Amino acid sequence: MQISSLAVPSGMPRARRAGVVLALCAAAVLGGACANDEETTPGGGGGTGGVGPEPVCTTPTAVACEDQVILQMNLQPLAAPGLVTDTVDGDGFASVVDATAGGFNASPPDSYVYARFTPTGLVKVDLSDEAALASMDWDIAFRRFVVRVNSGNSGPSCVSAARLAGTPAYESVTAVPDNLIYHEDDYFTAEPDCTLIADGTGMPGSPATALSSYWTYPGCVKMTGNVFVVERADGTHVKLTVTHYYNEASQQLCQDTDAVPMSGTGSANIRLRWAFLP
Amino acid sequence: MSPLGARRARTAVGLALGAALAACAPGPDAGSIAQGTLEPEVRPDTPGNNLQFRFDPGDVVEAFGSTDGNFLVHFTRLGPNAVPDTDADTSGVPDFVEDVASVYVEVLASYAGDLGFQAPLSDAAVGDNGGDGRFDVYLVDFAGVGDGNFQHDACGPQNPEQCNGYMIEENDFAGYGYPSTAVANRILGSHEFFHAVQAAYDVGQGSVLAEGTAVWATEAFDPTLDDFEWLVSGYLDNPDQPLDTPLPGPVDAFSYGTGLYFEFLEERYGAGMVRALWERAVNGAFGVADPVWMQELPAMLTAEAGVSFADSFVEFATWNLYTGGFADPAVAYLRGAGYPRVRMSIVAAPFQDDALRVFHASSQYYALAPDGRTEMTAALVAPATDPSAADGLALLVDVEGVTDVTSVTRLVDPGAGTETVSTAGAARVVVVVVNPLTSGSSKKPALCIGTVAEVAACRDALGAGGAGGGPAAPAEAAPEETSGCACRQAGTAGARTDGVAAALAMGGLAVGAARRRRRRG
Incomplete structure (x- = not known):
């Protein structure tokens, strides 16, 4: 079953947003998972006063090196048209994000596609890059091969990610492991220096985001199979692994040969699997 | 490709x-x-x-x-x-x-x-x-x-x-x-x-x-x-990019496009400017162990042309109005007719953008029709939370006919909103916000464009309380002399209408889009 994600305007009143989500839930026939407010997530109290994790943060923090982030990350003032599509995948979802951003070489590229983890799936948040720097409404963002989370140099929230040791099977992760070390998206050196910290792939301007180790670059965007736990601002946790950057055939070719054709690869249509953890 | x-x-x-x-x-x-x-x-x-x-x-x-x-x-x-x-x-x-x-x-x-x-x-x-x-x-x-x-x-x-x-x-x-x-x-x-x-x-x-x-x-x-x-x-599509900062990405058209700036230096100040800049870029030159060209540029301009970087950059922003069908080799680029027009945000008067983001050594252009207004002005307004938001910025008002630049006025006080230019019969007005600083964080003032009354109402709505960016530093020579173009200083302030009229005028205010800077949208 596929669920096309509707963009939820970030400025929409909370009650109205909840209504959108509920409508989506009905369409998705997700039953109990959608019975509550969108912010009520598995493993989380969602601020309803019930048992749940403590929020990690509730107020925004100014993004450090904001000018340099805008300039060096080529952030844009208009929201991206790319959509997010979800398919139920066990207890979670398999999501496809159109992170094509206008295509390779697009100048200017589109903004990142911003999204939020919800019980109904990965919901696009209709934000421009520059608006996202002041918004706590999103968790994760995608453009081409760069994936950011809302913290540090990416946004004012406190979403962080930890890579699980080794390459555990995604299905085998059923709870938040102990002693994880979470990383926010700190990929610029401290002010006033504000120099981009590269991710080590050798790709010019590719930042060392908290999730950047989902890929390597031996000649194509090769999946590492790393599994991450993402800690959201409300204290809930999501397990996540990125499975594809290219289409199925090209990704397999990349995995096998470290190369892909020059065209027809379906690049930047990112597929990920994710689920809330209790 | x-x-x-x-x-x-x-x-x-x-x-x-x-x-x-x-x-x-x-x-x-x-x-x-x-x-x-x-x-x-x-x-x-x-x-x-x-x-x-x-x-x-x-x-x-x-x-x-x-x-x-x-x-x-x-x-x-x-x-x-x-x-x-x-x-x-x-x-x-x-x-x-x-x-x-x-x-x-x-x-x-x-x-x-x-x-x-x-x-x-x-x-x-x-x-x-x-x-x-x-x-x-x-x-x-x-x-x-x-x-x-x-x-x-x-x-x-x-x-x-x-x-x-x-x-x-x-x-x-x-x-x-x-x-x-x-x-x-x-x-x-x-x-x-x-x-x-x-x-x-x-x-x-x-x-x-x-x-x-x-x-x-x-x-x-x-x-x-x-x-x-x-x-x-590559430059004219991205004038809001800092002059010394390449665009990221695989094809940085901006770096190539900055050839326009160096052409400006040579045409405006005479042959040898680019060479002089490269001579200052050599390690040890002029006592600087490892020079950075942008940091050496002001001294080069002063030494070779007797002009400050700030004034020269404002003039560069002015020259960039004279391209394409608006070219005038008598006042700007000799071959400007072969260049595209600078990228402008098309807006409507009265206009308000409550949060620009203007990087150092960059400019933003806003074009609008006078729609019957015979005099117009503009103002940069610093928010109360950031009173220095307009410091050092310059504001130009360009009045255009269908295919020509009629005048370009550098407002003496970019924050005042009282200096008017005649827009009678004009096809278009272009307001240019220029940050002529060589470094520093971006400036984030509000921008108001309209009649004096409309701009006053805009300022009031922003809670400016009369605070503005302060007068621009005086040019080292009269604009006519520095640019050789049809620039002039603004005239006296236009009449301020009463509060009711201003409020009515604001009823049609065109509020700026959510974007905080005009970029390549």
Whole structure:
């Protein structure tokens, strides 16, 4: 079953947003998972006063090196048209994000596609890059091969990610492991220096985001199979692994040969699997 | 490939990004860029070399010396790297090779002779130097992913940022978009050879100075070439980008487009400005151990032209109004008619944007129809939470007819909102916000445009309480003198309407979009 994600305007009143989500839930026939407010997530109290994790943060923090982030990350003032599509995948979802951003070489590229983890799936948040720097409404963002989370140099929230040791099977992760070390998206050196910290792939301007180790670059965007736990601002946790950057055939070719054709690869249509953890 | 890359594949490869777009393994997006290899004393014909662009092991490589004794062109006659075999003069040397050599002779005479730059450093002391101390040009097949590249060879030892090198260049331009191989050779040779000239000064100045001045150099060498006109849109589409900051991404059109700024320096202040800047970029020059060109630019302008960077940058922003159909060689660029118009945000009066973001050394242009207003003004308003948000900014009001610039006024006090310009009969008004600072965080004032009453209401709505950006620093000369253009100082303040009228006027206020700076939307 596929669920096309509707963009939820970030400025929409909370009650109205909840209504959108509920409508989506009905369409998705997700039953109990959608019975509550969108912010009520598995493993989380969602601020309803019930048992749940403590929020990690509730107020925004100014993004450090904001000018340099805008300039060096080529952030844009208009929201991206790319959509997010979800398919139920066990207890979670398999999501496809159109992170094509206008295509390779697009100048200017589109903004990142911003999204939020919800019980109904990965919901696009209709934000421009520059608006996202002041918004706590999103968790994760995608453009081409760069994936950011809302913290540090990416946004004012406190979403962080930890890579699980080794390459555990995604299905085998059923709870938040102990002693994880979470990383926010700190990929610029401290002010006033504000120099981009590269991710080590050798790709010019590719930042060392908290999730950047989902890929390597031996000649194509090769999946590492790393599994991450993402800690959201409300204290809930999501397990996540990125499975594809290219289409199925090209990704397999990349995995096998470290190369892909020059065209027809379906690049930047990112597929990920994710689920809330209790 | 992008239009930029397709038409001028060199702009993708020569991007100082080094080697090439997707020549080997495709990048993440099926077109990656490998950083330029710096492999001293290895040339495209060195046995066993692994350079990205090189002769094949079986190629028979010949060398042809230029008439001035300064260049050696290396080529082969068979295989993928073969040059066109036409030999109309039956000299025994393909005409293509002779043409390449003659172009370099001409280019060297232009740069080192006419323009007074240093010649590239000799490679006589380098082990694998192509045979001798002559400058080497290797003609190899780029397979459509580029068309030429200057490679650094040996650097130092006295100054690690001064290097010699050699040229690799497309062998036949088959399938490229140039009108002829002769034009291709002139564009490629003049652009890439200027990188060799730069390497005699300093190789560490970044892509804006490197590519921008190389684009300028091509125009200086031969104004009939259209490369400059082709590339200046990289700047004119992005005037809100700081002058010294490249655009990220695989094809940085901005760095190339900044050739326009260097053309401005030369046209406005006289020949030698670019050379003077490069001379200040040399390690140790003027007592600076490792200069950064943008930091040296103000001193150069003061010394060579007696003008501050701030005033000159405001004038640059003014000149950029005189392009395309609005060109006027009497007041701005000589060949401005061949340049596109600067990118503008089309808005409606009255206009309010409550949060600009104006980076250092950048400008933003807002175009609007007067819609019957006979006098208009504009103001930058600092929010109470950031009272210095408009400090140092300049505000221009350009009044245009259908195809001409009628006047450009630099408001004395960008925060006042009381200085008016006549817009009677005007087709369009363009308000230009200029940040003429060389560094620092972006400025985030609000912008109001309209009649005096509309701007006053806008200021009130923003809670400005009369606070503005403060008067701009006085120009070192009257605008008419500094620009030679149809600039004038604003007249006296227009009449302020009463509060009711202002409030009514604000009823139609066009509030700025959510974006905080006008970018390439």
